[in-house]
Amino acid sequence: MEKQTVFDLSFCTLCPHECGINRYTQTGYCNVGANPMVSSIFPHKGEEPVISGEKGICNVFFAHCNLQCIFCQNHQISRNTKHGKNWLTDTKIIVDKIKSLLDSGIGMVGFVSPSHQVVQMVEIVNSLNKSGYKPIIVYNSNGYDKVETLKMLEDIVDVYLPDLKYYNSALALKFSGVSDYFQVASKAIKEMYRQKGSSLIRNNEGAANFGMIIRHLVLPGHANDSITLLNFLAEEVSAKLYISLMSQYYPPAGLSLPNELNQHVGIEEYKKVIEVLEKHGFRGWIQDIESNQYYRPDFESSTPFSE
Numbered sequence: 001m002e003k004q005t006v007f008d009l010s011f012c013t014l015c016p017h018e019c020g021i022n023r024y025t026q027t028g029y030c031n032v033g034a035n036p037m038v039s040s041i042f043p044h045k046g047e048e049p050v051i052s053g054e055k056g057i058c059n060v061f062f063a064h065c066n067l068q069c070i071f072c073q074n075h076q077i078s079r080n081t082k083h084g085k086n087w088l089t090d091t092k093i094i095v096d097k098i099k100s101l102l103d104s105g106i107g108m109v110g111f112v113s114p115s116h117q118v119v120q121m122v123e124i125v126n127s128l129n130k131s132g133y134k135p136i137i138v139y140n141s142n143g144y145d146k147v148e149t150l151k152m153l154e155d156i157v158d159v160y161l162p163d164l165k166y167y168n169s170a171l172a173l174k175f176s177g178v179s180d181y182f183q184v185a186s187k188a189i190k191e192m193y194r195q196k197g198s199s200l201i202r203n204n205e206g207a208a209n210f211g212m213i214i215r216h217l218v219l220p221g222h223a224n225d226s227i228t229l230l231n232f233l234a235e236e237v238s239a240k241l242y243i244s245l246m247s248q249y250y251p252p253a254g255l256s257l258p259n260e261l262n263q264h265v266g267i268e269e270y271k272k273v274i275e276v277l278e279k280h281g282f283r284g285w286i287q288d289i290e291s292n293q294y295y296r297p298d299f300e301s302s303t304p305f306s307e
Helices: 091-102 118-130 147-152 169-176 181-196 223-237 267-280 289-293
Strands: 038-044 057-062 108-112 136-140 208-217 242-246 283-286
Touching (some): 038 091, 108 118, 118 147, 223 267
Parallel strands (some): 057 108, 108 136, 208 242
């Protein structure tokens, strides 16, 4: 049965910015109208093993974002001032491209940075379902999501893959332009947990069918903020959560960054965070400290991530 949205883009309150504008005639914070705006669709094998599987996941990278992180590795497509000449804005073309990848044997579709294009995402999923395609749907967001929007997605999203970026509001304001990041994201995480719990249900091939994985990127010089976040998750949500702890931070070329972000994460500070992760007994994945050399996308290329 077709999934129905409860949001009207003529008065957009999809994300925490709650611009309240008519996206059929104008744009708000995200600078995206009523049509989808997709930068890339391709198989991606660089995700967590239960997300990628052997054949990878069909990732749909939405353009623009409801956060403007100054260090974003996807800045070529996430900046709300940018417009790519080859970006896809026709739902049928987007759906047909996804179908072609699903026909190759891929069983999962990941929507990357969907928070500001949830209505468009649901339309894409509905179109796939109407055509007889029932892939596992992965919602890969920055964590800056509204609880009311997430409730709308309960029967649509199979796996939540949110970031949890900051605990400290001053850091969130400095690096991502919003001071209420933790207040909003912590409520979003709790809603995702209400929907999916701490289990991660997998199929016979080991790919996730249902559940939640929380990603956290350790930033150079801010291990203590990472530790505070992990303590919060253990004490206020569950120590049985699946966590993907990432050391892949690097200063993207061409960005003007403060000195503290013009370096990689040190091995000793990363180890401090790992110790707290293990102390709480979280399940999940830890990256090698050298990962900052590998995850460097180029969205000017037809294959942004070299696999």
